[in-house]
Amino acid sequence: xxxxxxxxxxxxxxxxxxxxxxxxxxxxxxxxxxxxxxxxxxxxxxxxxxxxxxxxxxxxxxxxxxxxxxxxxxxxxxxxxxxxxxxxxxxxxxxxxxxxxxxxxxxxxxxxxxxxxxxxxxxxxxxxxxxxxxxxxxxxxxxxxxxxxxxxxxxxxxxxxxxxxxxxxxxxxxxxxxxxxxxxxxxxxxxxxxxxxxxxxxxxxxxx
Amino acid sequence: xxxxxxxxxxxxxxxxxxxxxxxxxxxxxxxxxxxxxxxxxxxxxxxxxxxxxxxxxxxxxxxxxxxxxxxxxxxxxxxxxxxxxxxxxxxxxxxxxxxxxxxxxxxxxxxxxxxxxxxxxxxxxxxxxxxxxxxxxxxxxxxxxxxxxxxxxxxxxxxxxxxxxxxxxxxxxxxxxxxxxxxxxxxxxxxxxxxxxxxxxxxxxxxxxxxxxxxxxxxxxxxxxxxxxxxxxxxxxxxxxxxxxxxxxxxxxxxxxxxxxxxxxxxxxxxxxxxxxxxxxxxxxxxxxxxxxxxxxxxxxxxxxxxxxxxxxxxxxxxxxxxxxxxxxxxxxxxxxxxxxxxxxxxxxxxxxxxxxxxxxxxxxxxxxxxxxxx
Numbered sequence: 313x314x315x316x317x318x319x320x321x322x323x324x325x326x327x328x329x330x331x332x333x334x335x336x337x338x339x340x341x342x343x344x345x346x347x348x349x350x351x352x353x354x355x356x357x358x359x360x361x362x363x364x365x366x367x368x369x370x371x372x373x374x375x376x377x378x379x380x381x382x383x384x385x386x387x388x389x390x391x392x393x394x395x396x397x398x399x400x401x402x403x404x405x406x407x408x409x410x411x412x413x414x415x416x417x418x419x420x421x422x423x424x425x426x427x428x429x430x431x432x433x434x435x436x437x438x439x440x441x442x443x444x445x446x447x448x449x450x451x452x453x454x455x456x457x458x459x460x461x462x463x464x465x466x467x468x469x470x471x472x473x474x475x476x477x478x479x480x481x482x483x484x485x486x487x488x489x490x491x492x493x494x495x496x497x498x499x500x501x502x503x504x505x506x507x508x509x510x511x512x513x514x515x516x517x518x519x520x
Numbered sequence: 521x522x523x524x525x526x527x528x529x530x531x532x533x534x535x536x537x538x539x540x541x542x543x544x545x546x547x548x549x550x551x552x553x554x555x556x557x558x559x560x561x562x563x564x565x566x567x568x569x570x571x572x573x574x575x576x577x578x579x580x581x582x583x584x585x586x587x588x589x590x591x592x593x594x595x596x597x598x599x600x601x602x603x604x605x606x607x608x609x610x611x612x613x614x615x616x617x618x619x620x621x622x623x624x625x626x627x628x629x630x631x632x633x634x635x636x637x638x639x640x641x642x643x644x645x646x647x648x649x650x651x652x653x654x655x656x657x658x659x660x661x662x663x664x665x666x667x668x669x670x671x672x673x674x675x676x677x678x679x680x681x682x683x684x685x686x687x688x689x690x691x692x693x694x695x696x697x698x699x700x701x702x703x704x705x706x707x708x709x710x711x712x713x714x715x716x717x718x719x720x721x722x723x724x725x726x727x728x729x730x731x732x733x734x735x736x737x738x739x740x741x742x743x744x745x746x747x748x749x750x751x752x753x754x755x756x757x758x759x760x761x762x763x764x765x766x767x768x769x770x771x772x773x774x775x776x777x778x779x780x781x782x783x784x785x786x787x788x789x790x791x792x793x794x795x796x797x798x799x800x801x802x803x804x805x806x807x808x809x810x811x812x813x814x815x816x817x818x819x820x821x822x823x824x825x826x827x828x829x830x831x832x833x834x835x836x837x838x839x840x841x842x843x844x845x846x847x848x849x850x851x852x853x854x855x856x857x858x859x860x861x862x863x864x865x866x867x868x869x870x871x872x873x874x875x876x877x878x879x880x881x882x883x884x885x886x887x888x889x890x891x892x893x894x895x
Contacts, residue, residue, distance in 0.1 A: 395754075402641055402662055407699075411628030414702045427703035428760045428883065431620065433663045437884030440754040446771055448752035449886050450670060453660040455642035461659065465674070468681035
């Protein structure tokens with residue numbers, strides 16, 4: 313068994329209508345707030361000017377916001393920061409919209425602006441543009457949060473990097489009805505070890 | 521400790537037939553799967569696409585009615601790989617599935633024979649896992665058009681650095697659906713005839729469907745092919761268009777070549793979708809890597825763009841090129857049509873082959889390059 317000494321440098325959760333960074337609340341909204349309105353509130357609170365945000369679907373917006381907040385804690389991302397994401401519903405928000413567009417009885421027509429978001433890895437493309445990450449991306453689809461897979465895979469990815477290990481990883485389940493996101497940056501400094509046990513605890517603690 | 525990882529088995533199911541040897545033989549015969557299709561369940565006008573015939577294969581698996589069409593294709597490919605190589609379904613076998621859209625054809629379609637829940641990729645993976653009784657639940661990857669090549673890389677990394685897995689089966693598949701056809705059509709990405717990768721007169725892509733897979737091991741056997749280098753980089757430039765400078769693909773190829781060391785590449789199996797921008801981007805990336813003179817093909821002119829299967833299908837065919845010492849021509853090519861020249865293969869050529877480069881690029885700005893060589 314090899315010893316990995318990678319560290320969680322910062323993390324962000326989006327649960328229901330609450331966004332927390334390193335455990336501290338960044339934004340809370342009434343649970344009845346529609347997803348789009350909630351994400352727009354978060355964008356405003358970031359106080360940045362990035363018009364592309366408004367074109368994104370809910371999955372991309374949520375990942376964009378979490379990625380922005382983590383960078384404020386852990387520092388600017390290195391260009392080689394690997395992206396390792398997973399969720400259950402893939403790009404369901406846009407999939408459902410595109411399916412509705414093409415099967416509706418009156419004037420069925422596909423929209424390129426919707427179709428482009430019918431891939432989950434588009435979110436990784438969006439944050440790669442924003443943070444200039446020329447790195448490897450992988451999007452896994454699991455039926456549940458699975459640190460038992462993600463942690464060993466992230467360790468292998470970090471071992472494969474030549475130096476300055478850096479990865480942004482996590483669970484990004486975002487649909488109209490459910491927000492369950494835990495994103496974290498892994499590097500070589502920080503007080504918490506990147507381990508299955510810690511990431512289970514983090515996911516469950518933040519759920520309370 | 522790092523282990524070398526080898527491909528020791530492969531499988532392909534396409535409109536050209538069942539089995540990788542048969543598919544390769546069909547390429548040698550210059551058989552092409554792309555035909556005009558007028559089917560209002562896919563599109564309200566004729567499209568050129570490659571579709572797997574119904575019926576001639578469903579009886580080959582048990583309980584076929586319990587599985588969607590795409591699941592049945594995955595099961596058939598896996599069954600053939602497992603039977604041929606006696607692959608254990610125990611905890612040491614990693615199973616990775618690559619797909620861009622899985623059972624998405626069920627979504628929103630009033631004709632669908634399965635509940636919409638089955639359109640979720642984990643439901644498909646669970647159904648396939650149950651069929652074989654894999655101890656490890658199959659791991660799906662959905663990463664646009666690089667999914668197939670990426671799945672090989674992910675499996676390799678887990679075998680290379682991990683202690684848990686001794687072997688991996690990696691299978692990718694996608695099928696034609698109104699969902700996918702309407703989207704590419706809305707993008708005006710579909711050619712109005714057979715596609716022409718890298719040609720001057722290319723006008724877009726043809727969609728296709730296939731399921732293809734490889735069997736990976738850390739133990740080489742006779743005829744094994746080593747995965748000797750992988751690189752993957754995002755363009756960080758645009759979500760739906762390739763980089764004008766080929767930056768992400770250039771970085772990917774460089775990374776793969778650095779890892780592979782001093783390997784002379786005998787040919788390139790390009791992504792070559794036959795869209796104006798993709799092929800131009802690839803030509804620039806190859807030129808920047810000093811690979812303009814290396815013989816290259818795209819197999820999209822035979823199979824169409826098979827999305828999540830493409831990286832796997834085209835890798836499997838390239839492995840058969842190595843085994844048969846034969847370069848396969850790039851169907852649909854007649855005239856140089858990129859700002860940087862690419863040495864497109866136009867005639868079947870017998871010569872000793874040792875190593876090849878496979879590239880893929882996709883929406884979201886993702887790129888991957890993998891180098892394979894004889895052991």
